[in-house]
Amino acid sequence: MAQSQNLIINERVYKPGIYKTFEEFKFNNPSFIFNYSIEQIYKPYGSVLSSGSVNHYRMNIDKPMGKSIGSVFGFSDGTNIYVNTSNSTLSPKLDFYKIDLLGQYCYYEFVGMNNIGGSNLLQLVRNVIDIESGKVTVLGKKEVKKLIAKDKELVAMYEKEEKKLDKSKEYIKKYNERFKSGQL
Known part of the structure; x- marks a missing residue:
């Protein structure tokens, strides 16, 4: 329990630095200035x-x-946190994505390539990182429903949404708030 108090999602100030690993990010403990x-x-x-x-x-x-x-x-500039979950070697051309710490799930978006019908299309990709396990999930409608499944009321509301994926961040944030407040 003492260790969970040091999770980055519980911090008000992010230490500026470069995170070599998910664990460094998780505990707000960068290894490089x-x-x-x-x-x-x-x-x-x-x-x-x-x-x-x-x-x-x-x-x-x-x-x-x-x-x-x-x-x-990833890295933190002291105000924001940026990740690149591919664990690539750091270079001036490596893209990072600003994340939103929503609670158990940290949300980020980026532009990715998708091959549809033989042509490449740039599309918006929505991901979450589970702060407990480090697992990265690409969000689709089914994945969002799985993440919020413990909250039947929220799932029912999500089902009624017309543009579900556009609302995925909002629903994950609501789920995290309800979970944190003990409503679930």
């Missing part, structure tokens, strides 16, 4: 019928320094 600027990259997605954009972020770090640090889970 963060003293780099962040570049915001505008990433469009979609088609003529449905489109939008998501910001991706890059750390302005030189290639040799990134290579010496190696694979990373």
Whole structure:
């Protein structure tokens, strides 16, 4: 129980630094000092019928320094937390995604490639990270329902939504709030 008090979701201040692993992120314990600027990259997605954009972020770090640090889970600038769950080697071209700490599930979005009918389409991808296990789940309608399944009332409300995926973050946030308050 004492360890759960140190979870990053319970912290008001994030330690600036680079998280090599999920465990470092989970306990707000970065292993490298963060003293780099962040570049915001505008990433469009979609088609003529449905489109939008998501910001991706890059750390302005030189290639040799990134290579010496190696694979990373993410970083914090002290205000926000950015992740790249591919555990890729840090480089100036590595994209990170700002996360929202919603409780047990931490939410982030990015633009990913999907091959539909032989053509590549950039689409919005919604993910959550389970703060307990580190498991990353790509959100679809079924996955959202599984995550909120203990709250039958919330599942029923979600079922009635027209654009379910557009509301996934909102429903996961409501679920986490109800769970934290002891309503479930």
